[in-house]
Amino acid sequence: VQYVIYSNQYPTGLKRLDAGEVVVGDGGYVLQLERRGYVKAGHWTPEAAVEHPEAVRQLEREFLRAGADVIQTFTFYCSEDKLELSGNVSNITGAQINNAACDLAREVADEGGALVAGGVSQTPLYVKKGSENEVKAIFKKQLDDFLKKDIDFFMVEYFEYVGEAVWAVEVMKTGGKPVGATLCISPDGDREGVPPGECAVRLVKAGADIVGINCHLDPLTCVRTVKLMKEGLEKAGLKAHLMVQPLGFHTPECNIGGYVSLPEYPFALETRIITRWDVHKYAREAYNAGIRYIGGCCGFEPYHIRAISEELAEERGFLPPASTKHSLWASTLETHTKPWVKARAGRQYWENLLPASGRPKCPSMATFISIRVLGHISVPLMETSSLWEIKKETSIDEHLVED
Ligand SMILES: N[C@@H](CCSCCCCC(=O)O)C(=O)O
Numbered sequence: 133v134q135y136v137i138y139s140n141q142y143p144t145g146l147k148r149l150d151a152g153e154v155v156v157g158d159g160g161y162v163l164q165l166e167r168r169g170y171v172k173a174g175h176w177t178p179e180a181a182v183e184h185p186e187a188v189r190q191l192e193r194e195f196l197r198a199g200a201d202v203i204q205t206f207t208f209y210c211s212e213d214k215l216e217l218s219g220n221v222s223n224i225t226g227a228q229i230n231n232a233a234c235d236l237a238r239e240v241a242d243e244g245g246a247l248v249a250g251g252v253s254q255t256p257l258y259v260k261k262g263s264e265n266e267v268k269a270i271f272k273k274q275l276d277d278f279l280k281k282d283i284d285f286f287m288v289e290y291f292e293y294v295g296e297a298v299w300a301v302e303v304m305k306t307g308g309k310p311v312g313a314t315l316c317i318s319p320d321g322d323r324e325g326v327p328p329g330e331c332a333v334r335l336v337k338a339g340a341d342i343v344g345i346n347c348h349l350d351p352l353t354c355v356r357t358v359k360l361m362k363e364g365l366e367k368a369g370l371k372a373h374l375m376v377q378p379l380g381f382h383t384p385e386c387n388i389g390g391y392v393s394l395p396e397y398p399f400a401l402e403t404r405i406i407t408r409w410d411v412h413k414y415a416r417e418a419y420n421a422g423i424r425y426i427g428g429c430c431g432f433e434p435y436h437i438r439a440i441s442e443e444l445a446e447e448r449g450f451l452p453p454a455s456t457k458h459s460l461w462a463s464t465l466e467t468h469t470k471p472w473v474k475a476r477a478g479r480q481y482w483e484n485l486l487p488a489s490g491r492p493k494c495p496s497m498a499t500f501i502s503i504r505v506l507g508h509i510s511v512p513l514m515e516t517s518s519l520w521e522i523k524k525e526t527s528i529d530e531h532l533v534e535d
């Protein structure tokens with residue numbers, strides 16, 4: 133592999149995806165910056181773009197250095213209604229956050245020939261039954277801010293209801309640039325049971341150029357859901373690029389509510405963090421599934437993104453700058469003073485290691501009761517509110533709800 137660091141010769145926009153090339157996404161921001169003391173959990177609003185730009189810039193730079201070809205604007209949960217609801221930003225407006233976040237992402241992306249994605253996400257208004265016009269007006273406000281800045285494409289991310297994501301795509305598409313759309317759903321479908329394949333069809337018909345999954349579930353489950361989306365598109369005779377930006381946590385027991393349903397969410401997820409070697413397996417699985425935009429979401433740190441870049445170095449033809457301080461498959465351990473650590477220098481050891489959690493009294497999985505609705509959606513008991521939402525929406529009779 134010719135190790136060209138920072139390939140600035142990339143054409144912009146979708147050209148690389150159209151050419152079948154791999155685009156490495158960035159990782160998670162709000163959870164990472166919460167752990168660093170710059171984001172308040174709960175509402176997770178991104179005022180740090182104005183209050184602590186140095187913290188956002190540094191994390192974006194680390195993702196770039198790890199090989200990210202896209203830097204998403206730090207504008208997650210930056211809808212006016214979310215900001216008002218949070219009470220976190222009485223003296224900072226959504227426009228100020230959007231402007232600062234766009235400038236930061238552009239500044240960092242230009243340091244390494246990366247693209248900037250202007251991101252919008254789900255709104256509290258939608259679940260409060262806001263009308264289509266009211267919800268679309270919220271996305272339009274963010275779009276107007278983005279259009280004043282130098283953005284390469286738009287990202288519609290972290291939607292649990294495909295209906296709301298379709299509205300977001302329809303608005304962002306009026307911005308005249310490519311639109312990527314990712315849902316945070318399980319293989320069982322969205323919050324109302326719309327199957328992943330149908331979700332993908334609706335998103336592409338709304339104008340999405342890239343469709344996929346982000347957040348809520350572990351890497352391999354998210355790849356499985358994107359495969360279902362791909363099948364749905366193929367059945368409908370539709371085409372779109374595929375993307376996946378999963379959690380950096382193991383969540384084998386989760387389903388429709390994802391990691392938010394777990395007892396460990398959000399402050400005790402550490403034992404579930406995936407290793408860089410899990411990421412190698414994920415990146416290869418995603419690539420083999422035909423997914424070409426491969427990144428991460430909550431829990432994905434820069435070293436995880438570097439592992440995507442290293443697993444796909446042959447396909448990309450280069451390694452990222454951060455690999456100058458790493459070595460493929462731990463060969464750097466050959467220099468260790470301890471012979472038993474030296475002996476771990478190699479793929480065989482790390483690829484087959486089953487790492488212990490170090491917590492003898494802890495269960496390997498959370499124990500929560502799920503209610504299976506109509507035999508296909510399992511809703512964790514603590515999420516019965518969403519069960520009744522589904523019941524109301526789809527008039528499920530009592531006797532059809534199996535424990
Ligand atoms: N692009 C965003 C995605 C965040 S995904 C969701 C995290 C919050 C979940 C919740 O509302 O509890 C980021 O990287 O922070």
Ligand SMILES: [Zn+2]
Binds near residue numbers: 160346347348429430
């Ligand atoms: Zn996330």
